[in-house]
Amino acid sequence: MKSIKILGLLILVASLAVGGITNSASAQDDPEILVKIAKRAQDQIQKQITDETSLELQQLFQQGKNKVISLETSLSNNDITSAKEDFLSAMKIFSEISRQITIQSSQTQVTSKSIPNPSNDLLRLYTYVNNLKNIAKNHNSSIDFTSLDGLFVTAKNQIKNNQYNQASQTIHEIKQSIIEINAELREQASQKQLTRAQMFAQKYLKQIDRLIEHSQNTGIPEEIIEKLESARENLSEASNPTGVIKEVRNIMLLQQEFELTENKLLELRVIQIEKTLDTFSDTEIDENTLNGLKESLQAIKTSISKSDFDEANQLLRSITVTLDQIQN
Template identity: 50%
Template sequence: MNTIVTFGLLILVASMALGGITNSIYAQDDPSILLKLAKRAQNQIQNQISSESPDEIKRLFEEGIQNVNYLEKAIRNNDTVSAKEHFLSAMKIFTEISRHLSTSDDAAAKSSRDISEETPTNPARSTAKDPSNDIQRLQVYVNNLKSLAEKYETSIDFSELDKLFELSRQQISDNQFSLASETLQKIQEIVVEINKEIREEAAKQESQRAKEYAQQYLEQLDRLIENAKKQGLSDEIINKLENARENLSSADNPADIVQEIRKILSIKKQFELTKNDRLESRVLQIEKTISQLSQIDGVDHDILVDAKETLQTIKRYLYDGEFDNANQLLRDLAKQLEEIKNSL
């Protein structure tokens, strides 16, 4: 159980790091998730620290809290780059603290074994170690797994684990520490399998989100290519954009999709084709808002249909390079959707 705290922290960042991907695209969609993960890690570490903890541990923890505060401030300021940096710094510190605590637990356990070997004991009394602390730590970790399982809408059944936890506590209450340790081992085995299942489901959803984002970006790129042609830009620029579109459309995993989008951003910046990026970003946000409203009971369906038609008109304006008309319609549509949200 010496690695449970560290393992628990690592699962907190699974949704941001599964498959080796931590990128600003998804952080920009909902950067508040970074704060939730960091706060959860902070609370978990705080539960493990006592007044008797080493000063170095306390100092590191304060540094971690400071990074969480900076993260919260960066999110309020819409500074996603700083938010990501403070998030990673905080998680690195919390993980380091977990490793220190695990090392301390190992040393304490070894010392306890050494003393028990030198001290005469009553043969009739059980020499098994009370696993209460390990059970408590593992319960915290399983609670985190439950939250992730709910987030990814998995069908994982935790009832067996709940029963095993209840059994282990009863065994501890009856001073049956050996049996409780065996139950704990069973819990660990099930947790490993559940963790694997959640990771696989998260990776699948991450891949699907990346593909959906790529499809949205392809639509933007089509409009950009058409504008470039109408503006009479060189064949070199047009060819680079069309090649970039082909590469993005064939990208199959999130890492490749992110890489191709970065290449496109570089091309746009190189040839000063970023004039309508702000408008395109607002189009994506409007699409997201319409999608969210469509899932809420009580919202007039006809109004949403009109909003979608207006959005298509905006896209046609962008396609034709009529940025002023697109901007005006975007303002009107955003105001209309905001009024709907406020009326709910």
């Protein structure tokens, strides 16, 4: 503002000086005063010209400098009329430049006041990104945060230089990058979840294969076998974690139904064998063999209570073989 006031005084002096130029004799008395005033005005404008000044104003300033040079030439040739025109043209140009710079400065100040300091927003985003980095590290993610880190440095410097408008734009870029990184993290997590689900499904596929094979050899009702086969097909076709979990839960329910059915069949078979043993006379079976069969039956009951159906079936087959030998 001080430079603008000085320029205003120079223009006032210039108008008085030019008004006093009435003939070549008076100009020759002190011709350098016009040059001094013009150059002083030029210097004041020069101080206000920066790299951020528009190209239009910079070109206008060059025109003013050219007029000052022309002024010096006119005075050296004692051409007072041309000198007067050059002087007034130069001062008019410098005055216009000063006016536009003042307007732009006022607009910048208003803009700076209307945009709040975004430091708190930047700090909040910085904390959030650090959390994202920890999540990425814990999941062995290969996401590169270098570009995002660079944006934080840029925004920090802009805020430091009170460039709040530019900082807000950079913060917007940071937010967009965060959205993209979040999407990438979700995609990677989803892929890993699917891989785990597929491994989980393979485990249950093996189990259900054993159940189907076992049920076909133990007299399990055909209805349950069909359910097991259908569940196996659905599980093998599941293409997402939710579908895998749903089918595994269904298989677990079928497995419980299978175990209840097999448990019931085994218990019925044990009762039948106990009744068969009660019908034997002392002459048909010796006491040691009978006691051995009863101990085997008790072992079967224990295995059933522990849901160890494989062991129970194995013992049951052994008893059946022994009974067949006795009866034959």
